[in-house]
Amino acid sequence: MARKRKIATCSLAGCFGCHMSLLDTDERLLELLELADFDRSPINDIKEIRGMVDIGLIEGGVCNVENVHLLHHFRDHCRVLVSMGECAITGGIPSMRNHHTLKACLEESYIRGVGVENAHIPDDPELPLLLNKVYPLHEVVQVDYHVPGCPPSADTLWHVLSALVTGRDPRLPTTLLRYD
Amino acid sequence: MSPDIRKTFHLDGVEIPFREGQTVFDAAMAAGIYIPHLCHNPDFEPHSSCRLCTVIVNGRPFASCTQPAVAGQDVKSDTPELNDMRRSLTEMLLVEGNHYCPACEKSGNCRLQATAYALGVQYNHYPQFFPHRDVDASHPEIILDRDRCILCGLCVRISRRVDRKNVFAMTGRGITTTIVIDSPSGLLVDSRVSRDDEAVQHCPVGALMMKGEAFKVPIGERRYDTSPISEDSVAKFQAREVRLHG
Known part of the structure; x- marks a missing residue:
């Protein structure tokens, strides 16, 4: 029997919708677990990748310093890196802030926002520093495959994952290619 | 059938009939072959600015929406090189604007x-x-x-x-x-x-x-x-042909 593959997943500037879609593969997840184990992932709450994994699935764009570190951690420890969803591929909805300065965004939320009391911009050292712009993953590291959709449907994610763990071509047929 | 309908050219090796004055694009779509296009809407005059409908006519690139069909010419459209070019043009349009599909x-x-x-x-x-x-x-x-x-x-x-x-x-x-x-x-x-x-x-x-x-x-x-745009565009075009030319 072929070696079991290892899969790691994470969400950067995303809404976890892509992870929900991954869970929507329902009983097919059991089929997947015959062929692969989950390493670091919000699904099992493992915080860091141990050793190398075969497939890294990343949801969300890159909006802060923590995202940059985690993305590099994944690139360094994943043989194949996959951008999952519109935010990872284009920046998506979070990148709508790119049309404004970071200062203007923060002031709109924390100084002038409706119902704001004790107005100040959060500066706790625990908070990761925001980048000036939100970036798609492939503008920061090399990405091997891209699965568009907001979120990609369970069928789409299944098509790509089952292809990658069994060594087939993961390219999407037109019927599964959606950006919305 | 009018006598000039028998004039033909070759598109990717397939014989395509055309009427006098028809463009390569119109003749191809009437014959059921989709050529990707964005700035062109067959109901209006062609503009040939997006270049997505570029085809190779007798070895040279032309925008098919404005290129008149000529009997015997050899046209290539569905080739890896042209589709790569079309993909690049489309990607450039996507990054150039703010296209938030979701x-x-x-x-x-x-x-x-x-x-x-x-x-x-x-x-x-x-x-x-x-x-x-x-x-x-x-x-x-x-x-x-x-x-x-x-x-x-x-x-x-x-x-x-x-x-x-x-x-x-x-x-x-x-x-x-x-x-x-x-x-x-x-x-x-x-x-x-x-x-x-x-x-x-x-x-x-x-x-x-x-x-x-x-x-x-x-x-x-x-x-x-x-319905994929290829099927939708061809069906719409063919319905228009029947409406206008019988």
């Missing part, structure tokens, strides 16, 4: 999106521009969102030649090119545009849209959600 009401009815599906665009190779462009929501019924404009010029051409109003024009050059409105304030509300104008009906993307019509058709049940 948040766009045109999603599912958008020709840019559907063309990208047809060409298998899974991501854009180029860096996103994230340009800052103005939205004109001044009109009570029509919205102009320049973020989504691909500068195909259809609204400009139709407003000038069909509506005879000249509401839209393009200004600037290169990457700063943008759509402007012919009104004292530069806003749609002060222009002569109306919701019945042909010019506001044929935007291939979500740049010109009607207000108050959002989600009348749910996502997933829209035009190109249910």
